[in-house]
Amino acid sequence: MRQLAGTNLPKVGSYNQNVVLDAIRSLGATSRVELAERTGLTAQTISVIVRRLLTDGLVREDGARPSAGPSGGGKPRTTLRVEPTAGYAVGIQFDPGLIAAMLVDLAGSVVAEVRREIHESVRPEEAVALMGKAVRKVVREARIPAKRLLGVGLACPGPIDQELGLVLYPPRLAGWEQVPLASLLAESTGIQVTIDNDATAAAIGERWSGVARNVGNFGYIYMGTGIGGGLFLTNQVYRGPFRNAAEIGHITVAPGGPQCYCGNRGCLEAVACPAAMVADAHKLLADGGAGALAEAYARDPALVDHDALCAAAIRGDALARTVVDRVAGYLADVSVSVANMLDVELIVLGGPALGPVGEIYRDAVAEALASRPIARRVHQVSVSLSPAGCDAGAIGAASLVFHRSYAPLLTTLLSP
Amino acid sequence: MRQLAGTNLPKVGSYNQNVVLDAIRSLGATSRVELAERTGLTAQTISVIVRRLLTDGLVREDGARPSAGPSGGGKPRTTLRVEPTAGYAVGIQFDPGLIAAMLVDLAGSVVAEVRREIHESVRPEEAVALMGKAVRKVVREARIPAKRLLGVGLACPGPIDQELGLVLYPPRLAGWEQVPLASLLAESTGIQVTIDNDATAAAIGERWSGVARNVGNFGYIYMGTGIGGGLFLTNQVYRGPFRNAAEIGHITVAPGGPQCYCGNRGCLEAVACPAAMVADAHKLLADGGAGALAEAYARDPALVDHDALCAAAIRGDALARTVVDRVAGYLADVSVSVANMLDVELIVLGGPALGPVGEIYRDAVAEALASRPIARRVHQVSVSLSPAGCDAGAIGAASLVFHRSYAPLLTTLLSP
Numbered sequence: 001m002r003q004l005a006g007t008n009l010p011k012v013g014s015y016n017q018n019v020v021l022d023a024i025r026s027l028g029a030t031s032r033v034e035l036a037e038r039t040g041l042t043a044q045t046i047s048v049i050v051r052r053l054l055t056d057g058l059v060r061e062d063g064a065r066p067s068a069g070p071s072g073g074g075k076p077r078t079t080l081r082v083e084p085t086a087g088y089a090v091g092i093q094f095d096p097g098l099i100a101a102m103l104v105d106l107a108g109s110v111v112a113e114v115r116r117e118i119h120e121s122v123r124p125e126e127a128v129a130l131m132g133k134a135v136r137k138v139v140r141e142a143r144i145p146a147k148r149l150l151g152v153g154l155a156c157p158g159p160i161d162q163e164l165g166l167v168l169y170p171p172r173l174a175g176w177e178q179v180p181l182a183s184l185l186a187e188s189t190g191i192q193v194t195i196d197n198d199a200t201a202a203a204i205g206e207r208w209s210g211v212a213r214n215v216g217n218f219g220y221i222y223m224g225t226g227i228g229g230g231l232f233l234t235n236q237v238y239r240g241p242f243r244n245a246a247e248i249g250h251i252t253v254a255p256g257g258p259q260c261y262c263g264n265r266g267c268l269e270a271v272a273c274p275a276a277m278v279a280d281a282h283k284l285l286a287d288g289g290a291g292a293l294a295e296a297y298a299r300d301p302a303l304v305d306h307d308a309l310c311a312a313a314i315r316g317d318a319l320a321r322t323v324v325d326r327v328a329g330y331l332a333d334v335s336v337s338v339a340n341m342l343d344v345e346l347i348v349l350g351g352p353a354l355g356p357v358g359e360i361y362r363d364a365v366a367e368a369l370a371s372r373p374i375a376r377r378v379h380q381v382s383v384s385l386s387p388a389g390c391d392a393g394a395i396g397a398a399s400l401v402f403h404r405s406y407a408p409l410l411t412t413l414l415s416p
Numbered sequence: 417m418r419q420l421a422g423t424n425l426p427k428v429g430s431y432n433q434n435v436v437l438d439a440i441r442s443l444g445a446t447s448r449v450e451l452a453e454r455t456g457l458t459a460q461t462i463s464v465i466v467r468r469l470l471t472d473g474l475v476r477e478d479g480a481r482p483s484a485g486p487s488g489g490g491k492p493r494t495t496l497r498v499e500p501t502a503g504y505a506v507g508i509q510f511d512p513g514l515i516a517a518m519l520v521d522l523a524g525s526v527v528a529e530v531r532r533e534i535h536e537s538v539r540p541e542e543a544v545a546l547m548g549k550a551v552r553k554v555v556r557e558a559r560i561p562a563k564r565l566l567g568v569g570l571a572c573p574g575p576i577d578q579e580l581g582l583v584l585y586p587p588r589l590a591g592w593e594q595v596p597l598a599s600l601l602a603e604s605t606g607i608q609v610t611i612d613n614d615a616t617a618a619a620i621g622e623r624w625s626g627v628a629r630n631v632g633n634f635g636y637i638y639m640g641t642g643i644g645g646g647l648f649l650t651n652q653v654y655r656g657p658f659r660n661a662a663e664i665g666h667i668t669v670a671p672g673g674p675q676c677y678c679g680n681r682g683c684l685e686a687v688a689c690p691a692a693m694v695a696d697a698h699k700l701l702a703d704g705g706a707g708a709l710a711e712a713y714a715r716d717p718a719l720v721d722h723d724a725l726c727a728a729a730i731r732g733d734a735l736a737r738t739v740v741d742r743v744a745g746y747l748a749d750v751s752v753s754v755a756n757m758l759d760v761e762l763i764v765l766g767g768p769a770l771g772p773v774g775e776i777y778r779d780a781v782a783e784a785l786a787s788r789p790i791a792r793r794v795h796q797v798s799v800s801l802s803p804a805g806c807d808a809g810a811i812g813a814a815s816l817v818f819h820r821s822y823a824p825l826l827t828t829l830l831s832p
Binding site for chain 2: 216231238250342343371374
């Protein structure tokens with residue numbers, strides 16, 4: 001949208017309803033009075049909207065709690081919460097090595113899950129069949145009413161066309177180009193499918209039910225096979241005009257450094273993804289580096305993989321720790337640049353490749369954010385590890401469905 | 417605003433009016449039919465809003481042009497344009513060495529200007545007196561009706577508190593701390609004053625009447641004594657939740673490089689501001705570097721300043737060109753990172769320190785943006801030099817007033 005759009009009156013109602021639901025979700029438990037204060041809407045508007053949310057079963061009223069008035073008396077306030085069982089979504093994390101499907105309730109809790117290892121040679125039709133089976137399995141296990149299933153969310157690595165539901169050209173999946181994965185899966189399951197890249201999905205999941213549920217501006221660094229990113233700015237997911245924003249993995253951290261597949265040099269991904277870490281360790285070992293990994297390396301270099309490397313770093317092996325600390329330093333540099341550029345409140349680290357060394361990364365980023373951003377005296381930027389761990393992609397995928405249905409998107413307020 | 421706000425109906429009208437005015441401004445000349453298409457508003461709404469804009473004198477109707485219908489016939493369309501004389505603002509660029517004041521019309525043209533060199537030891541009350549005098553002088557020279565003067569905009573270097581109108585702690589101005597410059601100047605002139613940092617002001621100026629008038633997402637790199645930045649994202653100026661965003665000068669471009677005053681190391685500003693370039697040249701000359709600058713350096717190192725360095729680079733001196741090319745490389749790296757992070761359509765380079773070497777910088781950035789961003793096959797990111805040149809700060813300052821009065825800010829749509 002090059003031209004800023006105007007707004008037509010009928011759009012205001014559903015936007016305000018989602019604003020109120022979003023406030024109830026992020027506050028956990030709240031009252032009508034607090035909702036009016038927080039959203040700037042009138043008491044009457046809040047009252048009408050809450051009645052509709054109660055009727056629709058999206059919100060429940062939890063008895064009464066005493067008013068916080070100075071007299072201790074006054075009219076008791078009832079507490080409003082999101083009703084977790086009001087709706088469910090299946091989130092699928094699709095990775096060249098794994099399909100993970102999770103049934104998640106409206107509060108972000110995982111109700112049922114299934115994992116299937118797959119091979120990189122998997123064909124689109126096989127993958128769709130496996131996903132469809134996984135969806136049916138988690139829905140059956142959870143025994144939820146069919147009409148409560150709001151949809152399926154699909155998180156994929158690499159560039160995708162979110163609007164058309166296409167997987168464009170995923171790294172490591174030969175013969176997958178412009179596969180209409182969302183519509184194939186929708187046809188196979190009869191359920192609406194929302195697709196996004198794994199990093200954006202993970203960021204939306206963190207906002208919906210994770211550490212960022214109350215945070216309007218944050219950056220998410222997703223460590224998978226590659227390094228992706230997600231951005232929430234001014235309470236909205238920021239995708240950019242061509243839907244390619246938040247490529248935090250392709251910020252230059254080592255100028256003139258190794259060539260990245262993207263066309264740039266010295267990108268964060270090129271020096272800090274698992275494959276780069278393993279190459280780094282192999283180089284140190286080939287140059288005669290000693291320590292816990294030397295013997296395995298001598299036997300078979302393939303034994304020194306990302307898992308072995310992280311495990312050795314945790315056990316205190318100096319060589320492994322050197323490699324991990326280098327990555328921690330890059331993450332710290334990138335986090336300071338994101339803070340200086342976007343004035344975010346929070347950096348979230350997540351994704352399967354954090355492995356057991358996530359806390360090392362977090363500590364390095366925390367130290368950098370405490371001492372280096374230009375606005376650190378105005379406000380501190382915090383850093384959190386995603387509590388979703390390896391499941392960040394699948395939980396994020398489910399939250400794509402909730403986000404589509406219930407997030408107060410400013411774009412919905414604008415015409416047409 | 418941590419909590420997303422709802423919207424109340426009365427706010428919709430003025431927002432839509434500003435959307436329409438913004439569309440007329442950015443399109444240059446347009447019709448009611450085109451406005452309806454571009455904004456998604458109904459023909460009736462457009463008709464009502466345009467009538468109000470015509471009555472208020474903000475827009476003028478330029479006779480008729482034939483309809484673009486295939487028959488060549490049809491009802492003739494009248495052309496709508498912003499009326500440049502409908503309103504004026506005085507923009508003041510305040511720098512430790514200079515006060516520049518410009519009276520600018522609603523279309524962004526400079527009608528009158530005055531410049532006064534000042535010394536770094538200037539006290540706040542002296543500066544305010546000089547600014548007040550400058551405002552009165554340009555208004556008198558331009559002979560505009562007093563009621564057409566919409567306000568004064570003030571662009572200052574360094575961190576400011578935009579809401580309180582405070583200059584916080586400007587570099588190089590000893591004894592200036594938390595000076596309420598906006599209210600002092602408003603008292604002295606009797607005119608409303610809007611303050612912002614020079615880089616943000618320059619970005620808003622570029623959006624109002626410069627190369628970015630039709631661009632919804634762009635980054636501005638402002639080269640002054642330091643290096644500042646401005647961001648427009650999704651058609652809105654992006655300041656961040658604590659109003660410290662867009663510090664593009666403090667993105668790390670030389671990891672482990674020189675200490676920056678901000679607390680970080682190897683910031684763009686630390687290696688690419690005029691003082692850093694001069695230090696770089698001095699080092700090369702002290703190490704025996706030859707060329708056009710060697711003689712002057714031997715006579716008095718102070719003769720090799722930023723102006724002399726840039727002039728020598730333009731004349732083809734190899735040592736000077738090395739220094740300039742190094743900066744061009746840093747600007748290229750930063751521009752690629754901004755593109756990958758925010759998916760912007762355009763990078764603008766502006767500010768007084770571009771000097772005569774702006775085109776060298778632009779060419780390096782253009783080459784990098786053509787070959788390195790990850791989404792370059794989806795869309796090209798372009799780069800432009802600000803046509804405002806050295807006046808970017810003052811013209812930007814004037815546009816702060818127009819932006820405050822007429823920009824369609826989504827925040828105005830939200831409560832309270």
